[in-house]
Amino acid sequence: MRTNYLLALLSAFLLWLAWPPMPFTGILLLIAFVPLLVSVENIIRGNYNKKGAKIFLVTFVAGLVWNTASIYWVFNSMNAFLPTIPSLLISLIPYALAPLLMATAFRLYYQLRKSQGIALSFVGLVAFWVAYECLHQSWDLAFPWMTLGNGFANTHQLVQWYEYTGVYGGTLWIWTCNVLGFLLYWQKKNKVSAISNTKLTIAFASAVVLPAFISILQYSTYEEHINPSEVVTVQPNIDPTEKFTSMPAEEQLDLLIQLSKSVAKPNTEFFLWPETAISSSSWINEEDFRSHPSYNKVVNFLDSFRNGSVLSGIESIQIYDNPQTKTARPYGDVFVDNFNAAVLIDNSTKLQFYHKSKLVPGVEQMPFGEALSFLKPLFKHFGGTTGGYGSQDEPSVFYAQSGIGVAPVICYESIWGDYVAQYVKKGAQFIAVVTNDGWWGNTSGKDQHLQYAKLRAIENRRWVVRSANTGISAFINQRGDVVAKTQWWVPTALAHEINLNENLTFYTKSGDLIVYIFTIISLLSAGLIIRQKIIRR
Structure with a gap:
């Protein structure tokens, strides 16, 4: 078994080496699972007891090492607020949960192999994997950070066809190449030819080269329709751990305005400020925001920009006479909902709010409701609320006075x-990401978050403008190129002319079709496993 574990660790190393922010190594994903598949095949064909359990354990170890190495910054962020042991225990959730689901996919693959041929079983394995990735972006513990297709974020020139498939096209490409690579290696190693080695070599080479070639051709020939808009993104660099102790809220707002003015032009149409940029030591009620000093300051600032709008993160509340939502909490005689929100302020009296929908498990919402309520005091230390933030069910688009539609995407979202694509489908002509990546410190978390935004640009062929409190703020064009960006932990602002786009890509219109197809295949595969167990009885 030692050899099998070493093979699993080799796969984990290759996956980590290929993962953002590592430069120019994404292509390694196309062979990274081959050692793990060899390890699993060794167990299936070997003289072992409890083969299913051994396959589960080997694949779990590979997944745990890969995940922990790639998202080590989760522990960094926790350790800033909690002692080492509690931080480590909480960090084990994202470190270990995806590997558990990954190992379950391989365990089901082994069950399928007992009654089906290797070709059908590999189709089942890919389907089980896609189903696990789908589950891990859909349930209360959602953390799709390590979805395989995200791994090409640093080599986005190779996946321009995400405008048709989304990131699950990347997952499918990775698995197709790895399965063919494994079959080719296994046959040559064992000197068998169930399939012609020549045909396998051609199939493997074609699977690697053709998608990359098509993508590079798309990348080199793609031209943006000229439809300019002048945008400013601001990075105030306010330490999130000292939100109201290092600088009063009024001074924070003054800094945002000062930085905006430093690069603004008379024709600037949008000023983008980061997540929770507008806040107060006391609650900001959305109904009364027009009478709040912050609102008046922003409106006065916009007097110099006739078509200007400020899109900013805001910490806000709504007050109800009765508990209208599950997250509303009693406060005296009323009920209060807290929101991590975005607001659009312009020269009119109209206000537009958006309430973050994809909330961070534990930090902004308590997973599985009352079942984990005993953890609420612990999560409160990470900047969340013990009762959880309110949210809205669907994305909404902000419209400026000029009619320009923008997607107010908040951090984790x-x-x-598929969620960002819904904004675009509803009329967003560019994507604005407001975030506060300062919680993670100077780790690869902030770099990964920036690079993943490049994939949203490709999927929807929209410019992405990021405003990150401490970095990295950036402008990303419709091909996924970062054309301008800030440094980490530097107060600054950037101005750039972007091109608006109204055309919808196939992915924007159709969403994650690959998920639907392979989820059905995974259910059929599970049905074959159950059928075989019934027959054996």
Whole structure:
């Protein structure tokens, strides 16, 4: 078994080496699972007891090492607020949960192999994997950070066809190449030819080269329709751990305005400020926001920009006479909902709010409701609320006075390709990501978050403008190129002319079709496993 574990660790190393923010290594994903598949095949064909359990354990170890190495920054962020042991225990949730689901996919693959041929079983394995990725972006513990297709974020020139498939096209490409690579290696190693080695070599080479070639051709020939808009993104660099102790809220707002003015032009149409940029030591009631000093300051600032709008993160509340939502909490004689929100302020009296929908498990919402309520005091230390934030069910688009539609994507939401596509489908002509990546410190978390935004640009062929409190703020064009960006932990602002786009890509219109197809295949595969167990009885 030692050899099998070493093979699993080799796969984990290759996956980590290929993962953002590593430069130019994404292509390794196309062979990274081959050692793990060899390890699993060794167990299936070997003289072992409890083969299913051994396959589960080997694949779990590979997944745990890969995940922990790639998202180590989760522990960094927790350790800033909690002692080492509690931080480590909480970090084990994202470190270990995806590997558990990954190992379950391989365990089901083994069950399928007992009654089906290897070709059909590999189709089942891919389907089980896609189903696990789908589950891990849909349930209360959603954390799709390590979805395989995200791995090409640093080599986005190779996946321009995400405008048709989304990131699950990347997952499918990775698995197709790895399965063919494994079959080719296994046959040559064992000197068998169930399939012609020549045909396998051609199939493997074609699977690697053709998608990359098509993508590079798309990348080199893609031209943006000229439809300019002048946008400013601001990075105030306010330490999130000292939100109201290092600088009063009024001074924070003054800094945002000062930085905006430093690069603004008379024709600037949008000023983008980061997540929770507008806040107060006391609650900001959305109904009364027009009478709030912050609102008046922003409106006065916009007097110099006739067509200007400020899109900013805001910490806000709504007050009800009765508990209208599950997250509303009693406060005296009323009920209060807290929101991590975005607001659009312009020269009219109209206000537009959007309430973050994809909430961070534990930090902004308590997973599985009362079942984990005993953890609420612990999660409160990470900047969340013990009762959870309110949210809205669907994305909504902000419209400026000029009619320009913008997607107000808040932080964590930018990882969901299908969710961001809904903004665009509803009329967003560019994507604005407001975030506060300062919680993670100077780790690869902030770099990964930036690079994942490149995939949203490709999927929807929209410019992405990021405003990150401490970095990295950036402008990303419709091909996924970062054309301008800030440094980490530097107060600054950037101005750039972007091109608006109204055309919808196939992915924007159709969403994650690959998920639907392979989820059905996974259910059929599970049905074959159950049928075989019934027959054996």
